Amino acid sequence: MKRRTDCYKVTLLFLGTLYSAIVYADDEFNPGFLVGSAVNTRISEAKNTISPGVYKVDVYVNKEWKGNYQLKVAEGNDLFIQKADFFKFDIKTETPSETLPSTNAQGWVLLTLFLKESEFKFRQNTFQLDITVPQARIIVHDKNWMPPEQWDKGITGLFTNYNLIYTDGNYKNSSDQSSLYVTLNSGFNIADWHLRDKSYYYHNKSNSSWITRARYLEKSFPAINSTAKAGEDYTSSDWFDSFKFRGVALIKDLSMLPDSYRLYMPVIRGVAESNAIVKVIQNDKIVFQQSVPAGPFEFADLMPTGSRSDLSLVIEYANGKKTTAIIPYSASGNLLRSGSSDWALYAGKFKSDYYFKNNNFVQAEYSRGLNNSLTIVAGSITGENYQSGLAGAGLLIPYLGTLTTSYQYARAKASGAHARGGKARISLNKYFPTRTSITVSATHNEKNYLTLSQSDSAAQYVSAQTGYRVQEQNSFSAAIDQRLPEGYGSLNASIYATGYWNTSKTSRQFSLGWSNSYNQISWTVNAGRRIYTDSSLLEQEKRTAVYHDESYGSISVSIPWSIFNHNGTITAASNIQGSQHSSSVGWNETVSERLRYNLLASSKSSDRASSSGYVSYTSPWSTLTGNLAQSRNSTQYGFSASGSLLLSQHGLLASPQTGNHFVIIDAPGIADAKVNGNASIVTNSAGKALLPYATPWRKNTLYLNADSASDIEGNIKKVAPWKGSISYVKYITDTRKTFSLRATNSNGVPLTFGASLYDKQGNELGYVAQGGLIHIKADTLPDSIRVQTDKTHACLIEEVVLTGDNICKNL
Known part of the structure; x- marks a missing residue:
């Protein structure tokens, strides 16, 4: 009997412990911070309902944002999606789009026709639809690329990017000198129509x-x-020389396309004899791997890894057989992906010197990637007195690298003079696994070859009159960058030489450099020689130009240091150029995210000692700098201001940064919030900020870091702006204060958990949390609170106090 009693005690003790754990877990549930308008969807455990209707929701597929779409909630919480919208989520379905039924003419389709119920979840409190499917069902696209339907054309607005520089100085034995230089890159947008103006103003005495x-x-x-x-x-071209024109242009914008089309990477093709695993290896690392069935395969969506080494294609079969092939790869701006193309068309009048000529022209060029190894290009310029044709190719050669070559033939006439000739160019880029990068290029201009800009002065090139212009004949350049073993830094070397017609002299430059660092101490050493001319005209008599021959060398060191609790960097440098030498020592400190300064003491062989100071401050509206330099013979000082201004229906906004793709951030009532953690882009007192450097045609993620107690409902927004657009992004904010107090009913019993709270006007304030704790949100503490426990029962708290007891009397 005693044994049975003990058994009962143990059982009751276990059940009591289990019950207390359950109660404790329930008490720990604290959704009390969800208040205000979120009450109807705040406690899914209690109500789990949302009113039927159509809602704008953020859709995430495997945690990747796909955009903001409409979601229809029907009676019984059935979810419907627009048929056309679902296929923008890049999810493979077995059912063809045209065979899917819709509930009405608007195209609403039950979401479960696409997905299993276990594959999606609608988060009512954040209006977010989370979809989770196996990765094999995902249609792979570039991470930040979005379909054109999701691009934002923007709003109407007027903006300018400005840069103002003022300098002045006092010079011994000469008059004072002052100058003002202002650049303005401005624009006026009406939706997707953009007017642009790029001007500058210069003033001195x-x-x-x-x-x-x-x-x-x-x-x-x-x-x-x-x-x-x-x-x-x-004009802008990788093949033709650029010149100013007045007219029209139609240019393919590769940045609109996914990176898998725009950026060069080889298309991986092959044939598997049976089921196999395909691997792409670069620098002994697997950059791509995929299982394939027997038959041909193709992978066209590989993305650059940052390395330029050749790729290895490995096919591994279940029986242990393995085949390997080398895929040449060397990133080059002139190579296009297999099957992709680029083109541009210009028409109008070109500008020579300072005015537009009556010489009309048409320029056209087209390039296409024929396969992994070959890109071809063709182009022409046709004018009244100038004709030119160009053909070129980019070739990827195994073990050699990327070879780019072109030939352009041109003929011109002006003032009775005729000129005919060609221009040949060739360049080679190669990156070796030893972390060696080599670039070599050469150009040869035949005599009397002229560009379109030069053609108006053809007589000065082909006659023997005074002022015969220098005409380039040959140019050669080579550069090598070598990363040394860990701890030894990197080396770089370059050579450049240019020869001219009608003179045996050449301009040459040689340079060699080494940089390294140790324990945060870094240094750079450079040396070289320059032989050059500062004249663009040959003297008629001597047919020679004035040449300069000088050697140079420099060494600089940067050392982190702390002085009087100020952390900064000490810099020292020494330079030799020809017969001149100089040395300097300086102190750099970043005081805050906004303020930094530099102090420098230097000496020159021509001006003895000098000292200078520089300070930069990034305000919320502009980037301001000031500088002062003092030497024995002169005093110089100046200041600058740069930033952007934008005027729209949302007021006048300023930014200390500049750019061409603007986003207006609007978080009402949230002041001093950083945009994407950037201390220079913060919201003003009205909660607005201007971001001037969004990436066009791509998904831009914008988040706010706010120190205030105000709430931002979903502080992350996404936008994919048009090129040159002014996008507007608004956050939902709640700037009301939060009050917490306790209350009981007339019998001293805590109020019902989950009961809704209202003020005198019937505005919802919050709800009752655990233990009768009341959370409300309001601008000020209300005089009275009505507590609605259910549809028929309510009570009223009068003379509300934050400390002490509040009694809710039945109504």
């Missing part, structure tokens, strides 16, 4: 001028992956 470098209207056309512009600008 002798003259002043206002120069417009470019002014044009621009519009992008994603349907053909191109951008059109009309006005004045400069």
